[in-house]
Amino acid sequence: MTTVILEFGLDELSRLVNTPPTRVIEIVEHGIVEPSGQGPDRWMFDLSALHTVRRAVRLQRELELDWAGIALAIDLLDEVERLRTENQRLRQRLARFMLQE
Amino acid sequence: MEFKDYYAVLGVDPGADEKAIKTAYRKLARKYHPDVSKESNAESRFKEISEAYEVLRDPGKRAEYDQLRRYGQAGQAFEPPPGWRPSGGFEDLDGNVHFSEFFESVFGARPGASGNTRWEHSGGRRGQDMEMELPLFLEDTLSDEPRTLNYQVPRYSADGRRLENVQKTLNVRIPKGVADGERIRLKGHGAPGRGGAPAGDLYLVVRLVPHPLFDVDGHDLILTVPLAPWEAALGTRITIPTLSGKLQVTIPGNSQSGQRLRLKGKGLRNRAGGAGDLYVVIKIVMPTTQDEATQKLWKQLADKASFNPRSEWRD
Numbered sequence: 112m113t114t115v116i117l118e119f120g121l122d123e124l125s126r127l128v129n130t131p132p133t134r135v136i137e138i139v140e141h142g143i144v145e146p147s148g149q150g151p152d153r154w155m156f157d158l159s160a161l162h163t164v165r166r167a168v169r170l171q172r173e174l175e176l177d178w179a180g181i182a183l184a185i186d187l188l189d190e191v192e193r194l195r196t197e198n199q200r201l202r203q204r205l206a207r208f209m210l211q212e
Numbered sequence: 213m214e215f216k217d218y219y220a221v222l223g224v225d226p227g228a229d230e231k232a233i234k235t236a237y238r239k240l241a242r243k244y245h246p247d248v249s250k251e252s253n254a255e256s257r258f259k260e261i262s263e264a265y266e267v268l269r270d271p272g273k274r275a276e277y278d279q280l281r282r283y284g285q286a287g288q289a290f291e292p293p294p295g296w297r298p299s300g301g302f303e304d305l306d307g308n309v310h311f312s313e314f315f316e317s318v319f320g321a322r323p324g325a326s327g328n329t330r331w332e333h334s335g336g337r338r339g340q341d342m343e344m345e346l347p348l349f350l351e352d353t354l355s356d357e358p359r360t361l362n363y364q365v366p367r368y369s370a371d372g373r374r375l376e377n378v379q380k381t382l383n384v385r386i387p388k389g390v391a392d393g394e395r396i397r398l399k400g401h402g403a404p405g406r407g408g409a410p411a412g413d414l415y416l417v418v419r420l421v422p423h424p425l426f427d428v429d430g431h432d433l434i435l436t437v438p439l440a441p442w443e444a445a446l447g448t449r450i451t452i453p454t455l456s457g458k459l460q461v462t463i464p465g466n467s468q469s470g471q472r473l474r475l476k477g478k479g480l481r482n483r484a485g486g487a488g489d490l491y492v493v494i495k496i497v498m499p500t501t502q503d504e505a506t507q508k509l510w511k512q513l514a515d516k517a518s519f520n521p522r523s524e525w526r527d
Contacts, residue, residue, distance in 0.1 A: 126338075127341070127413070158395050158397055159395065161397075162395055162415075166247055169247065170245070170247060173241055173245060173258075173262065174238070174241050174242060174245060174248075175238060175241075184248070188247065188248065192393075196392070196393070200427060200428065200429070203422060203427055204427050204434065204436075207427075207436040207495070208436070208495055
């Protein structure tokens, strides 16, 4: 059976995302992810933060955006994703009340 | 192998300057970036675009490519000219983009190139992380049985050449209370590392498969229950399906379409070890056919009942 690890410190996260800790600190300073714990030495990131940091690093490199632009892009992309999912669920529920044509 | 016209991929003139190439790349990257785009071919288009940009942004590589371009044309078979040696020596690009065979024959194999699964990245010589979707039926989320996963990981020779994928099998216990879109990390189950370095991780992205009867709202489930008008009027006792078997439910008299009944703890499991609720939503359904006798009964009801369903419409 496999181990499920739920939280990472700054160094571990940087290693996993393959980016220097200084850039992760920038990402945190732009509020793109919010680790728990006070100060970089004590920061803990969860799996979804890991995923977000990875996306941020990728968007920064591949779209050549600055961090503020990435913060905005990620917020909007997450919102679009949330709305899409909600829309799909509501459609599915509505369809149960409509006659199938 | 097919010759790639990188200028055509970016839609620029072969004489385009660095600035024009950068602008073309930025525009296309925004349009096709897999994190942003919903175009069905976004991922493969983006790979092409970044491959083209990787070559044309770099004056050295661009010169090499321009030289080769005299030998080949887009869509045609391409063989490197005799004596051509891949220049190799790649900077790390985080390896999430797999470049074409054409690219590798010209510029050398890049460590961290990938196959058809969406690899996320490679860290130095540590194996690549991989991501795959895990479709789960709602019923599966209630089970404690481990699930067997079959997947492929890339493999490389000591000098960084891509070899055939390795088939892997893994038994995974799905954590309680997983939600749609959630990631599960399986440490060390990604691609093997090279030179004794650790393997990458495998990430599973949970996808709850839409159910023919139940809708999902967080950890709650919603079941739409069709009732005859008289069942709604008089109340009834019916048997409903749940994810874990059948259940008897009393529908009170005078029930409305759209009304909800809550069955506590009959929803999906949550992380705390409890469970969400099952909501029964009433949907009043008319019979599709009516005989004369039924018609008469409805007529009687229409004459006797003083009910205006559109009373809220008064002007």
